[in-house]
Amino acid sequence: MREAESFPGLGSIAELRRGATAANESRLLLAVEAVLEPLLAVLSLWLLVWLFQGALTPVWLVTSVLAFALAYPGRPQLRAPAHKVVANTLLGWSWIAALLLATGLATGHLGELPRPVIMNWLWFAPASQLLGHWALRKAAPHLVRLQGPPLRAVVVGLNEQGASLADRLTSSAYAGIELVGYFDDRGDGRHHRSGRYKLLGRLTDVAAFVKTHRVQLIYLSLPMASQPRIKELLDALKDTTASVYFVPDMFVTDLIQGRTDSVCGMPVISVCETPFRGHAGLMKRASDIVLSALILLLLSPLLLAIAAAVKLGSPGPVIFRQRRYGLDGQEIVVYKFRSMTVTEDGSSIQQARRNDQRVTRLGAFLRRTSMDELPQFINVLQGRMSIVGPRPHAVAHNEFYRSLIKSYMIRHKVKPGITGWAQVNGYRGETDSLEKMEGRVRYDLDYLRNWSIRLDLYIIFRTVRLVFRDSAAY
Template sequence: MFGIVFRLSDVLMIALGALLAHSLRYDGSFELSGAERFLIVQSCVMALLVFPSLGIYRSWRGQPLYRLMSRVTLAWLAVVALSLCVIFSLHLTYDISRLWFGQTVVVSALLLLVPRAIVRGVQYHLRKSGRDQRNVVIVGAGSYGRAVLGQLQAAAPAGFRPVYVFDDAVGAAGGRRSVSGVPVMTDFRELKRRVREREVDEMWLALPLSHERTIQRIVREFRNDFVNLRFLPDVRSMALLNRSVTEVLNMPAINLATSPLPEPQLWPKFLFDRVFALAVLIPLLPLFIVLGVAVKLSSPGPVLFRQKRKGIDGREFNIFKFRTMKVQSERGGPLRQASRNDSRITRVGAILRRTSLDELPQFLNVLLGHMSVVGPRPHAIEHDDLYKDVVDGYMYRYRIRPGITGWAQVNGYRGETRKVEKMEARVKFDLFYIQNWTFWFDMKIILITLVKGFVGRNAF
């Protein structure tokens, strides 16, 4: 019933948006031409076909608002694109005002999004006050079950209320009677009775993969009952970071260590990197020439320093920097990092390193696709070999393109890394960035870099 209401509501909003846009375009007039009426009708029909296929009307309980908003926006843009195809194929472009069409797209989008945001806001306050909740039984009283319970209790506005923790092994082991204030149930017959009396809406199986017998027992017992069964596998001991669920050849799969973001999501970042790199390289070309001459005069040797680094998925590339040290003969042994008061650093090099101007040529790496403006800093390959088996998650940093600046750098983790603890802290910030990446997070890091990131006490 609600699904039909929501569909009709969206159709009404699209039509209303077109009428309001027409009023704005033609000084309050609502008289539509035949072509305009046709466009409105076919957009409404397209919405009825496209919106359900993109999951607009499924339950979004427990999902953040931005995901719903982005999905609705994507669905509406798909309808707009299909409408444009129809207009062009029927040669109606000259019968429809481009300005009116553009205004219709914007106004209708607002009418589709704003009511949803208001409804979610009302639901948030209702659920925060304890109403509109779904009763959940968590199966598993172990450490992972307790972690799931803590997560659920911390997200009360999501609309899930834990009513029981079920674990029939607890009674035999003389286990606790409650977990974080939620009673523990050990009798399977009691669980069945509660489910069939409609006291339970959902059962979350927070169990290791080895508990296959328990999982099958619950699925078999409740397969004909109207209770949602969700399996939250405990893969903490196996998975590194990304534990999303996906499909491979129509088979369900849990990602244990994969690229954190699909390529289409990174297109805005990819495009921004190229534009930003050009915006830096072209105006600063005179500065590049001046710095190149200064480096050349400071000591014999090339202007640019090149060193092998790992890029995305471990692919090697030559990173570019202005040379800041005297050229020395090649020696075997471990790589020696630059340190404070290092005698190898030239006078010009000291200034370049202190101001981070030696990093400017890396915008060439960005333009070539080796690097991104923002991302984990790439280390020397010798350091990769040293730390990859010592610091958890170290090599996962190379699942995305390395950056000129990053979340670790703007938080003070730059320069020399002699201690493992210092590298662990740097990696921790890098992994946080990967897990929480958004385009606007990149913008934040760039702004922080512009304000305070070029000069730092750890840069030498």
């Protein structure tokens, strides 16, 4: 992890957005959560093997290593609500179990393993993990206290991001941090939001206070325009042993995959970036290729039947091609089974509405069940689309909304998807108002911030469930 290079004693830049790891959760708890699910998956397997076979054989040891590697590191879930913990745990284990079973089938070893062990492990492992999460929640406050007295911290500059950090420090039950108060050069009367935090003095008082009161953590929340004051303060803090973290005011903006990087040896912080860089991009593309090829292979008889029904049902082409915006705002051609009597792709396009007379009888069924989208798996294989991502809009709609909705075009930092986070959260179908489109874009950006393979699998699962009971598509 790169340390800040401009000022000695400044904390790791990679911790800026989180206000340092300790601001949210102790390092001990992070380490425990990282190994909790992998370790319980392995221990549950060993217990079952001991019960059914009496001894661990080499094949079980190899399976244990694979299971641990796939599950590590476990997702931090101490602050997540109970239903989220259950959903994340079950989804994560389903993915791991599917990979292990596929590996066993591919290598031919699955048939050699005792079926009772495998069948019981499929439910016993996630049950053990959920029990482990419950036990950790009960033990977490005690583990925090075992690390010694809480670290004393101050916030320098109680502006918007400083107040947000102070709120998190005081509300976290697992931080192991005591917020002493804040420093600011503005009068106490200007901090109407800070009545619950004690004003300790001005910036010139920080160094002396830190030395006198044994403060271990300092969070600098000062405007970028205050660089001379920041440098002067950092020079004064060189005579202390406190850890200093910088919380710049740029984080008031809406970060999309904010992270550190370097350009020609100069450290930089990204404000808006795609989540699919490096190995994450390879994982995303590999999962798209495997899943789309498998789906097209399994559904090929259905695709042929739908194509024949569309051709015989009404005049016009079987496949409807429309220009959409893809990655980086470049135009792509998207495939769908034709579901209407028109094939609009001009400068003005009317979205399908309820009881739209342009929709054919077969087309109504295809749209309601999302079967008209199936040819887009070919787009995925071509690399134009992804299975999960922001839904692509017609070029005419993009040009209309990009000037009305802030950050609209950021959704094109990734490939468009057949389904997306917005669609499984109620924004499927017609967006007949600006508020609905704003809601869709808001969920799209949330997907970019929080992408993971687990999230993709969760969206796919919810999409399959949604198409059987959703009435928003027509």
